[in-house]
Amino acid sequence: MTDIDDRFTVLGARPGKIMAVHLSYISRADQRGRRPAAPSYFFKPSSSLAASGAEIERPAGTELLAFEGEIALIIGEPARWVTPDAAWNHVASLTAANDFGLYDLRANDKGSNVRSKGGDGYTPLGPALIDARAVDPAALRLRTWVNGEVVQDDTTAGLLFPLAQIVADLSQHFTLETGDVILTGTPAGSSVVVPGDVVEVQVDAGIHSTGRLRTTVVQGGRPFDGAVGSLPAADDTQRTEAWGSAAAAAAARTGDRSETGRSAGDSPVLTDSPVLNAPDTRPVLTPELRAKLARVPVAALSGQLRTRGLNDVTIDGVHALTPGNRFVGTARTLRFLPHREDLFAARGGGYNAQKRAFDAVEQGEVLVIEARGERGSGTLGDILAIRAHARGAAAIVTDGGVRDAEAVAAVGIPVFTAGPHPAVLGRRHVPWETDVAIGCGGTTVEPGDILVGDGDGVIVLPPALAEEVVDAALAQEEEDAWIAAQVASGHPVDGLFPMNAEWRARYESERQN
Structure with a gap:
């Protein structure tokens, strides 16, 4: 001193x-x-x-x-x-x-x-x-x-x-x-x-x-x-x-x-929190892993996650704004709180959390928005969709509404939403924070989680399980395609779906030839 x-x-x-x-x-x-x-x-x-x-x-x-x-x-x-x-x-x-x-x-x-x-x-x-x-x-x-x-x-x-x-x-x-x-x-x-x-x-x-x-x-x-x-x-x-x-x-x-x-x-000396001091072992979504995930339906991933005890991994209540859209990417998160006049006055204007999120989303990331399933206002419109598309975002997922829905769909970025709504954000929401764990469509999404979306919906894939799950899902898809071919040729499903020992042996034999 x-x-x-x-x-x-x-x-x-x-x-x-x-x-x-x-x-x-x-x-x-x-x-x-x-x-x-x-x-x-x-x-x-x-x-x-x-x-x-x-x-x-x-x-x-x-x-x-x-x-x-x-x-x-x-x-x-x-x-x-x-x-x-x-x-x-x-x-x-x-x-x-x-x-x-x-x-x-x-x-x-x-x-x-x-x-x-x-x-x-x-x-x-x-x-x-x-x-x-x-x-x-x-x-x-x-x-x-x-x-x-x-x-x-x-x-x-x-x-x-x-x-x-x-x-x-x-x-x-x-x-x-x-x-x-x-x-x-x-x-x-x-x-x-x-x-x-x-x-x-x-x-x-x-x-x-x-x-x-x-x-x-x-x-x-x-x-x-x-x-x-x-x-x-x-x-x-x-x-x-x-x-x-x-x-x-x-x-x-x-x-x-x-x-x-x-x-x-x-780097600072952190507290004794084992989570904070643990090394980050979450794998990166490599081009190879992304390509494999792009070949697998969400339903197949859901089945594989279920066999591993993970049932609460689907973002429920959201659908593709444009039918046929599909995406794979890592989560970038944005959280809205219920509307309150004083809080919106303090945090709703200017360069707020919503705008910062759309300016920060990176190539291949999915901007995931927690809107508490509230469909009574938009959570984004065409300008923000254009910004995310220009940044190279893989998709936008919101369990709230989308404003300017037709214009958003025309942008070309996959958008999965609870539905269209003409009202502005401030009718129901306060833009609150970004890059935190959120709840979207009834499931928890952490920044860096892997998301896959298609006509069946959106699933959250824990990064540590991604490689194992996608390989198992690809193998299952190959097996299901073979079964479908047998059914199409006139075989009954009994004993074939799922395969009994006889059909299993036949399948393995044909795979090896």
């Missing part, structure tokens, strides 16, 4: 208040799937301040320490009930900040961020101040580097709420005093860091610059005491929020640099 005076060097004194904005950049809000109508805030203790060059500890037993590069405003003249037009006159200077947060404690805080963002060293500031009178608050550039690689790069032109509006809004509620600090939010790109990582943040305004605010992450040795208070707990929701996306959170377990921007050696 640095000496207490060092923590306040850049400010010249200990601030009375540190206020932070929850969501302020368009890029971050859209990443989170909600655009707030007005700014909201939380407080951080002044004991959380640190100087450039300081270390931050990731506490023992935790995994989700995340950085947030931000612009910090330092109040000059006290402000109370000031207008947005006059608010910037009350800002003396600005500097770079890093609003660190420990997502393992976020759920326990229930929105207050007292523990998750109040730790010692969780608010580095500096290294230099920029005179607020010398810059345009709408033309500031913010950048963050992790281990020398740029991970955040945005400008205040991309703010939902101008900096002056934030100052004016806070001044409605209490007096902003000289030396108070306002952390003005972070753009997209915030993610998890691990011991050994170096995070740098810099703010530039033309010829003016704060220089790089440098913080090194180190491993703490002292765990939290459960006898005193609640313990850290990380779940999939917090991992997704901390890493920035479900894909990045999943990739962190395998060190996939394409998603996390981190090498395998930088």
Whole structure:
């Protein structure tokens, strides 16, 4: 721990208040799937301040320490009930900040961020101040580097709420005093860091610059005491929020640099969850496996899964929008919740989960939508179908309705749905989240599951069983075709279907010849 005076060097004194904005950049809000109508805030203790060059500890037993590069405003003249037009006159200077947060404690805080963002060293500031009178608050550039690689790069032109509006809004509620600090939010790109990582943040305004605010992450040795208070707990929701996306959170377990921007050696120390620490052994849908699955009817796959004890693997109540459509692909998931006006207002507009899912679906993937079997509105229309088709998606499966059904059918991508409906999404649904396990048509679908669809419906194939099941189904199809030929030539089905010993011997003999 640095000496207490060092923590306040850049400010010249200990601030009375540190206020932070929850969501302020368009890029971050859209990443989170909600655009707030007005700014909201939380407080951080002044004991959380640190100087450039300081270390931050990731506490023992935790995994989700995340950085947030931000612009910090330092109040000059006290402000109370000031207008947005006059608010910037009350800002003396600005500097770079890093609003660190420990997502393992976020759920326990229930929105207050007292523990998750109040730790010692969780608010580095500096290294230099920029005179607020010398810059345009709408033309500031913010950048963050992790281990020398740029991970955040945005400008205040991309703010939902101008900096002056934030100052004016806070001044409605209490007096902003000289030396108070306002952390003005972070753009997209915030993610998890691990011991050994170096995070740098810099703010530039033309010829003016704060220089790089440098913080090194180190491993703490002292765990939290459960006898005193609640313990850290990380779940999939917090991992997704901390890493920035479900894909990045999943990739962190395998060190996939394409998603996390981190090498395998930088993967975080996870909790003791056997599922999270287990290697991912799910096979990839190879071209060879895909070709075999394309030859097998869904009914044959269903029969083979049933012999292996899997009966609840069909997506019930959905049918091909265009008869004759067939597909094979891996699941990419999208979840809708029942419509609620306030939730739709917060998460239904802008670059919401529905739009993100259609923009993210990859070549050969099936976009699977959980709509709870609700047919009273569309879950997609022709524009989104065109987008999925352009991305190379194998199909779209929804247990809800489809809007613009004829136009969607004309796009050419296989769509399996509960039926057409003219109403827009917001009549029945709130677009909620992507890339999570969902329930569609009465069965659970996980991202990466293999789906096959044809005129009989859609089946979910666990990847670990895919090769075994398709080989058995192909063998059964060959046998059934031989039986069908015998029946067509006039033989009765008794003893032939299923085959008795005599017919079995004849079949095996003909196969060998």
